[in-house]
Amino acid sequence: MLAEIITIGDEILIGQIVDTNSAWMAKQLNLIGMKVKQITSVSDDADHIIEALQEAEKRADVILITGGLGPTKDDITKVTLAKYFNMGFRRDEETLQHVTEIFERFNRPMIDLNRKQADVPDRCTVIKNKNGTAPCMWFEEHGKIFVSMPGVPFEMMYLMDDEIIPRIKAAFKLPVIYHKTILTSNIGESFLAVQIEEIEDALPAHIKLAYLPRLGQVRLRLSTSGTDEALLQKEVEVYAQQIIAKVKPYVVAEEDITLEKAILNFMEERKLTLSTAESCTGGYIAHLITQHPGCSSVYEGGAVTYSYELKMSVLGVQQETLAKYGAVSEETVREMALGAIKHFKTDYSVAVSGIAGPDGGLPGKPVGTVWIAVAHAKGVVSKVFSFGNKRAQNIERSASAALSMILNELQQHED
Template sequence: MIEIITIGDELLIGQVVDTNSAWMAAELNKAGFEVIRITSIRDRKDEIIQALENAFQRADIVLITGGLGPTRDDITKQTLCEFFNTRLVFNQAVYDDMKTFLKGRVCKINKLNEGQAMVPESCEVIRNPMGTAPVMWFEKKKEVVVSMPGVPSEMKYAMTHSIIPKLKEKLDTGYIIHETILVYNITEADLAERLSEWENQLPEEVKLAYLPAPGRIRLRLTARGRDNQLLENYIDEALRGLYDIVGDNIYGDEDLPVAEMFGNYFGTTGKSLAIAESCSGGYLAHLITSIPGCSNYFKGSMVTYSNELKAAVLGVRPDDLEKYGAVSQSVVEQMAMGARKIAGTDYAIATSGIAGPGGGSDEKPVGTVWIAWAGPDQKMISKCFRFGNNRERNIIRTSETALIELMQLMRAGML
């Protein structure tokens, strides 16, 4: 079992977000290792030592990032010397690597840079071509400590090229299989209730995790054991049961963001898309254009927030805006038709709703959203959703639901 410790005052005051531990845990998990705890601590000698002592009560391997820079506040190296009862010694290979890395970057190597070549005598040095601080591997009986730089690119290179391969040589991790199923249009509580009996029948080697996000849920099945074929059989059987129960709510089986999944799907259809946005305010276009290659199918977006622009740009009838309001089936369908006509695309999406926190009514409370999808042969489908009273979530849910539903409608041959 592995514990991760990230070091740095900047992590605890919110100045820097700790992305290192999340990335490390994901990669270790893929490799079959179990991460049991992640701890962030300050650059304080006593806190580093206490964290190591506590970690070894739970784990055999501790991975550390941070505190290896050349400045006075970086004390991890000196603290590890004390913890392992060793001393710093000059390492020529580290010094040569540092000179190579800094060549052309600095005019001359100063004493602080030179200090990077001082390493604990008892550690195994893992050279770091991505920076100036080496990776240090310590072993004491069955306990292992690996200290890495906190710079993400340096840590990732070390983990990928050295540390994970070395850990796999040292430990027999068995097999681990992950399968992620993406579910939408159902609450976590309702989903858990529907899956209760199915979950109770899962083999003990298979565990289920619920990972909710606004409007959708990732279901992660994890199987661990020594027999890979048996684990695959368990997962396949579990998936068949899952699809039987909630197949209509499943929109994907790849652990990808909605926009990337949509791009992967729609990009293979050879069709084109335009959108007209009101309540989503351009966020839907942002999601689509965040994916490389979207220019092959996405023609553009019209953000028509006011009624005047809905009429002038998209051709929405002023009488319908007056009679039904902007948040209505009639208006959102006209928006979709107008966007498809203007852009000359195969498909179009339109959104109109009350994002909040104000503007709602008894008939149309905050979170009421209409989405329309226009397709070939004048096909049109529209739906009304009630998303809640959080403005940011409403914008995100509107945009992601628009993409998910279009994929589902096209797969079902309904649009």
């Protein structure tokens, strides 16, 4: 069974917002054994939406639609769906009551535009949106299932979890899709491919290997589908262990997790603590760490110290060091890392100082120059990196490099 996802909204196409809904929905569908054939983003234009629906139903059994269900004139999804399915409108009294209760709860006046949110195409099944005023609509037309949901991410997610996924599972007999992910670090995609070429060539046709690279990391994903989950898992595991044995020095985790989560798991198992001292990354490393539940068992805290004054007062960097070598230097970043360990009383710390850009370059220190240091009880290691002139990319690359350095030190000294 195949699904297609259509996201509606000019704000997506002009880059005003990022479409995170599609990625999340695709992941949930994959977990229940439904493959996503295509993801399409379309403008707030009726003809464009209708064209997308026509094409989608040629390819997929289930078409999931998000966006365009608000009360204003630019929200045209509901009207366009009614036109597409040749339906009239009816007022859904349960939805009207729900919308009324929301406005009463917040002591706000309800106008006719809000009441019209209860008007739905007359042959659809209305699914209550407990977290908003726009109802979810389920259509069974042309031998397909169409589901229209709000574009607000948390509203869509609750509807998918509580209503849509259970209904799809009840409507279809779905296969088992099994994935095994291996996270590697400090080896490029092409070098990794060469290392495991013989294993990849020996894979049976029903087991696929995908390379999923990002900065400083490559995830290897083995995938297959069938009816017997235990058998699929056993078969895939044979090839996974062959790959792991072949590239063991680069293997970080044998599950689908991020690099920072692998570090947290490693440190938690050994009851180790971590702190951060950031300058050019502006707290991005701390953000990556703290997005994971339970991180407080490892991560004690950190400091974002842009100015010389804060580097000195918070981290104890010597004024002489800054005056002689500057903020972007090996000497400064090593003192930052040691200061973080002393101030936050942690087993490990990581410090980053650099020139993120696009301006601010100095003679001998062009934009993209970044120094990183990792400190622990056995010493401090430091390394300089030369990235490009794109600020956002430099911040992300610096964070990835810092995490890789932490992991390297942990593996060398704690295994």
